[in-house]
């Protein structure tokens with residue numbers, strides 16, 4: 001049987017994901033629009049959960065044991081614009097790390113799927 005390596009293996013596994021997450025939050029906290037959301041947040045814990053989430057999304061063996069994303073972001077008033085900025089920071093880091101187009105595309109799909117549970121405002125109002 002021929003199996004292709006998971007995205008997780010292709011990019012270099014947990015050490016690379018940890019690196020990506022480190023750089024990602026450096027960019028996010030360096031962004032004046034986003035920084036206020038993270039005041040008083042336990043960053044080591046958040047990073048740990050983000051690493052678990054990314055690993056499992058990329059097909060790694062680590063299960064995600066953090067909170068449900070809707071629950072974790074409830075009451076923060078995250079705008080669609082700020083959500084997109086966070087997504088752009090993640091993309092920039094993955095791209096700089098040489099992550100391939102196919103992986104970027106799939107990460108983009110996942111970001112699109114979870115957006116409505118993270119953003120506070122309705123994305124669309126049906127007529």
Ligand code: HEM
Nearest residue numbers: 034037038041046049050053066067072078082083086087
């Ligand atoms: C782009 C998609 C996003 C993903 C995949 C994501 C992922 C996560 C994860 C895994 C956690 C930890 C959950 C837990 O506590 O178990 C978390 C928490 C958090 N996220 Fe996000 N997040 C996203 C977008 C955002 C955005 C747009 C903001 C703000 C602009 C944000 C701000 C926060 C904050 C402040 C926490 C800490 C909550 C707390 O500890 O009380 N996140 N996020």
